[in-house]
Amino acid sequence: MKTHLKALRSEAGLTQADLAGKLGVSRQAVIAIESDKHDPSLDLAYRIAAVFDLPVEAIFENPHRTG
Amino acid sequence: MKTLKPVTEYTIGFAAWMVAYVAAVFFAGYYFRGMTPLGLPQAPLLYAVALLPSIPIGGTILVFLRFMDRSDEYMRAIMTRRFIVATGVTLFISTAWGFVKNYTEMPGSGLDYTYMIFWISFAIISPFVRDSKVRTA
Known part of the structure; x- marks a missing residue:
């Protein structure tokens, strides 16, 4: 799943460890999501969206939506 | 009470069971040579002592499964x-x-x-x- 998480995190001035702390997950989990090795659960995707105050689809592109 | 991090709990739990494993292996070894206060090996204690080292192995597996669950x-x-x-x-x-x-x-x-x-x-x-x-x- 294509994600803009890395860019958003950098813009927000957060390190991977900072974001992991805000989300309550390991730094490895943040690294895996940013490098497309892990698709987050819906709950984690909502938590990420809440941190950046954005809708989920602004962070993770919906691969099933056309147009 | 402060909860340990999953990896800390795993490390401590695994190490504790490994200490128990080494102790059980040594104890079983001495028992089967008749070198413990329990005397010469005889059933049913013989089977219980033979099984003893496998109990910590089960413990390490439980520790690992708990680590997975808490991660x-x-x-x-x-x-x-x-x-x-x-x-x-x-x-x-x-x-x-x-x-x-x-x-x-x-x-x-x-x-x-x-x-x-x-x-x-x-x-x-x-x-x-x-x-x-x-x-x-």
């Missing part, structure tokens, strides 16, 4: 995948060992080494299983 979703997903792959490798090696033993002069039952084979398999496959996604097509 975040990514760690849980990759640990589960590694556990499944390592189990498959262990089943394959143990079965192959059994067949080779049946048809050749190869010593040992292979069963004694199952646990060790599992963890060696786990260590070898871990660097290759770092992706929680099942990629299709």
Whole structure:
């Protein structure tokens, strides 16, 4: 799943460890999501969206939506 | 009371069970040589002492399963995948060992080494299983 998480995190001035702390997950989990090795659960995707105050689809592109 | 981090709890739990394992192995060894206050080995105690070293092995498996349960979703997903792959490798090696033993002069039952084979398999496959996604097509 294509994600803009890395860019958003950098813009927000957060390190991977900072974001992991805000989300309550390991730094490895943040690294895996940013490098497309892990698709987050819906709950984690909502938590990420809440941190950046954005809708989920602004962070993770919906691969099933056309147009 | 402060809760330990999953990895800290795992490290402490695993180390404690390993200490118990070493103690059990030594105790069983001395018992079967008749060198404990329990005297010479005889049933049913003989079977209980023979089983003793396997109890900490069960403990380490419970510690690992709890570690998986307490980890975040990514760690849980990759640990589960590694556990499944390592189990498959262990089943394959143990079965192959059994067949080779049946048809050749190869010593040992292979069963004694199952646990060790599992963890060696786990260590070898871990660097290759770092992706929680099942990629299709």
